[in-house]
Amino acid sequence: MEVLQTTTLYDAIGGEATVRRLVQRFYVIMDTAPEAAACxxxxxxxxAGSEAKLYDYFTGWLGGPPLYTSKHGHPMLRRRHFAARIGQEEIEGWIFCFDRALEEAVPHPRLRELIREPILKLAHHMHNAEG
Known part of the structure; x- marks a missing residue:
């Protein structure tokens, strides 16, 4: 009998170290890139607080330990983001940062693609403002 082995994206990309690098670069880019000004x-x-929460969220979302839910409960991301105006410009800035950080942190193109596609959907799901 053949045994199938599965792995999580968290493990496939390198676990804690890679997620930490991804999130740190994401916020450095956000803090410095003109393309991310609205975001x-x-x-x-x-x-620092945003970085810690995103690290916790991505860790669990990628299949690692459920850090976010153990600290903050169910993510309810859209609801938690209602206080912020998130229009197309903010979404595009967020995606700009994420794409660059992902490119730097995860060298394997297929793994980046597996992460990026659902993250793009999630980013657009946060839309709550016109103009």
Missing amino acids: RAVHPPDL
């Missing part, structure tokens, strides 16, 4: 503007001046 940066809806975040607090100090990005």
